[in-house]
Amino acid sequence: ELKVEQNPLFLSMQEGKNYTIYCNYSTTSDRLYWYRQDPGKSLESLFVLLSNGAVKQEGRLMASLDTKARLSTLHITAAVHDLSATYFCAVISNSGYALNFGKGTSLLVTP
Amino acid sequence: GAVVSQHPSRVICKSGTSVKIECRSLDFQATTMFWYRQFPKQSLMLMATSNEGSKATYEQGVEKDKFLINHASLTLSTLTVTSAHPEDSSFYICSATNWAGGYNEQFFGPGTRLTVL
Numbered sequence: 001e002l003k004v005e006q007n008p009l010f011l012s013m014q015e016g017k018n019y020t021i022y023c024n025y026s027t028t029s030d031r032l033y034w035y036r037q038d039p040g041k042s043l044e045s046l047f048v049l050l051s052n053g054a055v056k057q058e059g060r061l062m063a064s065l066d067t068k069a070r071l072s073t074l075h076i077t078a079a080v081h082d083l084s085a086t087y088f089c090a091v092i093s094n095s096g097y098a099l100n101f102g103k104g105t106s107l108l109v110t111p
Numbered sequence: 112g113a114v115v116s117q118h119p120s121r122v123i124c125k126s127g128t129s130v131k132i133e134c135r136s137l138d139f140q141a142t143t144m145f146w147y148r149q150f151p152k153q154s155l156m157l158m159a160t161s162n163e164g165s166k167a168t169y170e171q172g173v174e175k176d177k178f179l180i181n182h183a184s185l186t187l188s189t190l191t192v193t194s195a196h197p198e199d200s201s202f203y204i205c206s207a208t209n210w211a212g213g214y215n216e217q218f219f220g221p222g223t224r225l226t227v228l
Contacts, residue, residue: 033216042204042222043155050215088154097210098145099217101154 002027002093006102013079013109021105023072023089031092032072033099034063036085043088047074079109113139115207117220124195125228132190132223134205140185141207145217146178149202161188195227 003026013019023032031050035043047056049065049072056063060083062075072089086106090099114137124130134144143162147155159175161167161182169175179191188207192199202224206217 031215035219040224043219045216045219048216097143098157098160099155099206100157103154 002029002091002096002100004089004091004100004102006089006105009103009105011105011107013076013107015080015109015111016078018078019076021074021076021087021089021107023074023091023102025070025072025091025100027070028067028094029070029091030065030067030094032065033090033092034072034074035088035090037088037104038085046087076107081109081111083107084109113207113214113218115141115205115218115220117203117205117223119223120221121224121226123226123228126196127194129191129193130195130225132192132203132205132225134188134190134207134220136186136207136218139207139214139218140209141188142185142209142211143207144182144188145206145208146180146188146190147204147206149204149222155204158190192225195225197227200225200227 005024034046047063052067054065060077065072086104088104090101116135118133146158149155157170158173159167159169161180163182163185167180182188204222205220208214208217
């Protein structure tokens with residue numbers, strides 16, 4: 001069974017600060033996804049990472065994938081209030097086709 | 112980009128009634144659709160996977176006779192919650208993809224919030 005662990009699960013940070021969310025997974029995979037979810041809404045795709053060493057950046061968010069360590073990171077630079085949301089990573093195992101989600105990281109950015 | 116719609120967005124029903132939720136891929140053909148359920152403050156849990164023209168594959172612990180899934184065309188999948196009870200109240204989200212079409216990701220619908228009284 002593929003397990004996906006995110007940490008931290010809750011994160012309160014001040015505007016302007018940097019922080020990293022970690023996503024570990026338990027089996028071989030080279031397909032990892034990051035999503036954002038606002039309260040009451042569905043998922044918004046942030047990044048699709050499909051190879052070892054992949055790095056993608058959009059605005060204040062940057063995601064990377066290390067398939068050998070089975071680790072992905074979502075780095076937040078100079079946080080702003082608009083980034084407050086829940087962030088999920090999800091993995092598809094190389095032998096499967098369904099997304100396995102982490103528990104999510106609830107991010108609150110305060111002034 | 113690929114767009115997936117769901118209808119209705121919200122539904123309130125009485126215990127014992129059945130509710131049908133539609134998931135449509137608007138601008139692409141979805142060979143595979145997924146149904147997820149999300150309880151408050153929790154992650155998404157995969158309920159079932161459906162491929163067009165074949166029976167859905169249900170995850171362990173999901174009652175196939177209670178959650179009927181039909182994927183009759185390449186653009187439409189339906190989830191029917193039969194004899195709904197308050198514990199079925201949840202946020203139901205579908206996603207769609209076309210692996211053969213070269214998509215490497217699933218595209219999510221906006222979700223349906225079901226409240227069973």
